[in-house]
Amino acid sequence: MPELPEIETIKRALSACMPGVSGVKMEIFTPKMRTPLAPLLDPGLLHTPVVDVRRRARYLIMEFANRRALLMHLGMSGVIRVEAPRERRKHEHVIMTLSNGMTFRFECTRRFSILIPVTLPAPGAEPLELAGLGVEPLSDAFTPEYVYRALRERKNPLKVAVMDNAIVVGVGNIYATEALFQAGLHPARLAGSLTRKEASRLVPAIREVLNRAIEAGGTTFHDYRQIDGTEGMFEQELLAYGRAGQPCRHCGSIMVSVKLGGRTSVYCPKCQPLR
DNA sequence: AGAGATACCTGGGAGC
DNA sequence: TGCTCCCAGGTATCTC
Numbered sequence: 265m266p267e268l269p270e271i272e273t274i275k276r277a278l279s280a281c282m283p284g285v286s287g288v289k290m291e292i293f294t295p296k297m298r299t300p301l302a303p304l305l306d307p308g309l310l311h312t313p314v315v316d317v318r319r320r321a322r323y324l325i326m327e328f329a330n331r332r333a334l335l336m337h338l339g340m341s342g343v344i345r346v347e348a349p350r351e352r353r354k355h356e357h358v359i360m361t362l363s364n365g366m367t368f369r370f371e372c373t374r375r376f377s378i379l380i381p382v383t384l385p386a387p388g389a390e391p392l393e394l395a396g397l398g399v400e401p402l403s404d405a406f407t408p409e410y411v412y413r414a415l416r417e418r419k420n421p422l423k424v425a426v427m428d429n430a431i432v433v434g435v436g437n438i439y440a441t442e443a444l445f446q447a448g449l450h451p452a453r454l455a456g457s458l459t460r461k462e463a464s465r466l467v468p469a470i471r472e473v474l475n476r477a478i479e480a481g482g483t484t485f486h487d488y489r490q491i492d493g494t495e496g497m498f499e500q501e502l503l504a505y506g507r508a509g510q511p512c513r514h515c516g517s518i519m520v521s522v523k524l525g526g527r528t529s530v531y532c533p534k535c536q537p538l539r
Numbered sequence: 540a541g542a543g544a545t546a547c548c549t550g551g552g553a554g555c
Numbered sequence: 556t557g558c559t560c561c562c563a564g565g566t567a568t569c570t571c
Contacts, residue, residue: 298565298566298567299567322565337565337566339564339565339566340563340564340565341564374563374564376564376565376566378565378566427565429565429566436564436565437563437564437565438564527563527564527565528562528563
């Protein structure tokens with residue numbers, strides 16, 4: 265699944281090949297993913313060169329010279345490819361033919377992706393659709409003091425708050441589970457009960473888990489559709505996620521599974537006391 | 540208003 | 556073997 269490190273990798277690849285190129289033909293093959301795809305047929309997206317590709321949270325923004333932009337979220341199975349024209353694959357929903365003869369192809373098996381045209385308030389600006397997103401976890405703004413203040417009034421479970429995009433973006437179920445284990449914090453405890461001292465354990469834990477995932481090659485969890493056969497290395501480093509019923513790698517206690525906010529959480533009852 | 544639940548979707552795995 | 560059922564994931568939207 266594309267996590268924040270993968271999105272960053274895709275952004276860099278698109279930044280290298282898309283600026284200066286324009287679309288000359290847009291084809292859609294599916295009525296909708298998370299949103300209807302018909303708006304992509306807007307002629308304003310064609311015959312205008314791409315000027316920039318950037319990332320915010322897990323969203324990609326591909327900006328055209330006319331202030332229009334493609335706002336993209338890969339959901340959990342989205343794949344972007346820029347390739348020479350070829351036969352369409354089963355789950356390719358959008359294909360944009362480019363002025364340089366290549367094709368921009370958007371594939372998504374589970375159709376959890378978002379792909380919508382937007383108009384930017386100004387060149388280089390963030391789409392209004394993304395207003396309200398929290399801080400980037402790898403930025404300087406993500407500090408223990410920020411987390412402490414953001415969670416202070418929260419009455420939901422700590423793990424649910426950590427996964428809340430209004431607080432910090434890009435921390436999904438896998439990373440939240442791992443970071444809480446690393447910080448020795450119980451996922452179900454009240455978010456508002458987090459102390460400054462605990463926040464100063466949580467913030468570096470989130471950063472470290474994300475950075476380790478990037479170092480491991482950006483692939484966090486093996487996909488059921490291995491294309492090139494290489495498996496991400498990060499899965500081997502998982503200490504909590506997916507390990508319910510197995511012994512804790514720190515103390516040997518049996519790891520426990522609990523459902524929080526509709527998502528499975530795994531924790532060690534000894535290393536992550538509820539307190 | 541804030542928090543919890545649910546819908547969206549497909550393929551893989553478990554169980555029969 | 557083949558069927559059904561459940562689960563995973565992030566986000567928008569609904570309900571309480």
